[in-house]
Amino acid sequence: MMVQRIYLLLLLVHLPLFFFCGFPAILSLSDAEDPATKTMEDFSGYPIHEPHFPNSVSSMSVDIHSLQKQIDELSTFSDTPAPSVTRILYSEKDVLARRYVKNLMRLSGLSVREDFVGNIFGLWEGYEPELAPVSTGSHIDAIPYSGKYDGVVGVLGAIEAINVLKRFGFKPRRSLEVIMFTSEEPTRFGISCLGSRLLAGDEALVKSLDRTVDNQNVTFFHAARSADYANDQEELSSVFLKEGSYSAFVELHIEQGPILEEEGISIGIVTAIAAPASIKVDFEGNGGHAGAVLMPNRNDAGLAAAELALAVEKHALESGSIDTVGTVGILNLHPGAINSIPSKSHLEIDTRDIDEYRRNIVIEKIHQSALNISQKRGVKLLDFKIVNQDPPALSEKSIVKAMESASQELNLTHKKMISRAYHDSLFMARISPMGMIFIPCYKGYSHKPEEFASIEDITNGVKVLALTLAKLSLH
């Protein structure tokens, strides 16, 4: 027992050294020169010139049971039965889930604040609070009938990473901040990463939200007010953050692809995030009675939509790159009766690529197909709206290095990879150096109830996140 305590004390003392691994720039300073080392010595009461303890960081302890319990509890705030999860922006379940997250932040001793769109921040103040903080986080909203790990691992995992560092006795130099972003999923208003886009200062988005309604014709601001958030555009603009508000942002997330699991690798270090675009298309025809209107006299908006859906697949495949994807996730027919020819159809198309130019060619082809189909079928192309067409984001080299050395020090297999799914990191990259940590998930499944990540893989991710945050905090 005594021995253990002494050992832990030594760990505590020598922690800063290990955190500096991977920061040669800082190591090149003499200990005296380095303010962090100085403070560590004051704090520990020991000079830090002892020999290296290679196993120290690997003894960082994650509270596996609490973390799993929290993931399971959070999944119960859902509008569809387990194992599926459905948590839509500003819904009752979303508001309850937010309260749950805020409570966890407070239990971890973080000072909690919320902005007007509902981004939630939990701050652990560093001993040099005037420096730009290091931030981490993800989202907890869930598309209809999806799973309980997407986003959630990066929020609950971030809070646990703070607990890990606190248990470890670590004191951050730069403050550490956990962020729960509002509505990473576009489900309700068709806009992805609503919270992080606004943090990044998207003024066009603020303007457009004034006219944005959900499929029940509820306006964005009505929905926001109902959850006690923004009343108007002015309040929404107050959400913007200046560039440099954070010295770094790191997001922990399940891969949502099969690579790590297939290759048996514990940690994915994301070097770039693919560039997503989303498009809304509306066709209109004359409709009519399914029995009475003869085939030659029809202009069926539903068949126009069916053709365009197949064209999206064709154009994505034509790109010649495995990295190009195109999906029609939403296809609605009006009036939607078996004996009525569809008079209107609405599609929502998602296409992405790690190569923005290549993806934009696909968008152009989809547009051309929509025009051709509308002409061929005598159906009006009422709308072809590119909702967003974001550029890809690159991870910051120094953060990639921090994540790599953290993985190494934890003796975890790791590889650099690309994120084909987009994340709040894509938008945080506009105002802060960014990096992402991936962990394996079952068969790469995501956005469905079968989505699963083992608690061991989650634990590895939390440790790498904790160590990376510590390194960046001292930087």
Next chain:
Amino acid sequence: MMVQRIYLLLLLVHLPLFFFCGFPAILSLSDAEDPATKTMEDFSGYPIHEPHFPNSVSSMSVDIHSLQKQIDELSTFSDTPAPSVTRILYSEKDVLARRYVKNLMRLSGLSVREDFVGNIFGLWEGYEPELAPVSTGSHIDAIPYSGKYDGVVGVLGAIEAINVLKRFGFKPRRSLEVIMFTSEEPTRFGISCLGSRLLAGDEALVKSLDRTVDNQNVTFFHAARSADYANDQEELSSVFLKEGSYSAFVELHIEQGPILEEEGISIGIVTAIAAPASIKVDFEGNGGHAGAVLMPNRNDAGLAAAELALAVEKHALESGSIDTVGTVGILNLHPGAINSIPSKSHLEIDTRDIDEYRRNIVIEKIHQSALNISQKRGVKLLDFKIVNQDPPALSEKSIVKAMESASQELNLTHKKMISRAYHDSLFMARISPMGMIFIPCYKGYSHKPEEFASIEDITNGVKVLALTLAKLSLH
């Protein structure tokens, strides 16, 4: 004034004669032999050997303003804003509309009863009540975002036809009965002509209704109970009518096609009703994240549905006959999120033809396509269910003759035609001689808000219906 009264009296007296025009069989009887003529003489107090009054029946008066007002009032019982009409089986608006119709029946002096599925009957007793009555009617339910004339003209028009005959001083020999059929549209439970199918004694339907739910998972019986109708299968079976319960059934309806309007003809005399079939199809794939799952690893249930929708069109066109139609009016994707690959899709297909054999070939081709698509895309074909596959129905010659001579006596242009849309008449034909009267409608539009029939055309239809009912009543 006095003159008019005498003229009306003469009309009254001589009416029976004109009603007999078009019934050579009966005319061949001597007046003495014919019980109807005998009764007419007793009733009128005049021998009916006077000369013919060619204009008499043409002076039958329809209360145009009340009828238009009723059509407009009934259209306000809708779940969507005017000019669209949405009235779904057993919904609050459906129940209110039913009450409205029952009141109109009572105001016309009809004795009203309802059966356990909600078919509403309004009886005008004839002077030989032991004879099988002549019936007429249609439906008032409306698919989402449809119009206010489909069905309604055949219900409110039938009640007005009774008023016309009463104003005319006509006394029916056989009782006349107006029927408002429950749920001609398949909207809620996917079953068309629910009320008339049950009247025709469809036992398989009664059994299947025990397992039938709507898209909110409300069971049929739960919905029926909520509107105070059938509690169980036994009550539902009580709806069945014996063959021969009616001596004739005649339905007045808008054409729902462009032919009468284009050719400037007032009355369509239906000789046959096309044979409809409806099919439900469900595909299932693995779904997944629209960004993370690469194109070659997908089995997209939505694209399978899109391909099948286009195949339905192809197979209908391949039949080589203008009378073959195929429609996908319902296509739902699950989970229905822009960034999620559809893991499930549901289609509802309607295909019909006046040639049952030709239509069944189309159904077989659609099934084959569903199998091929599922194999090609690695998507499961969870279900391919032929919900109904009804034979066509032929109008009864004697009723066609009655409708023709009624049109002639009213000096209305008319033509024999086929009904491509199905109607309750299709099922009434199983238990009663059947006929249908069509009137023109704007551009043949139906099942959409633009659906329109002029009050003049409706009036013509009501007159032909009234005179036809009178003829059949005396037969």
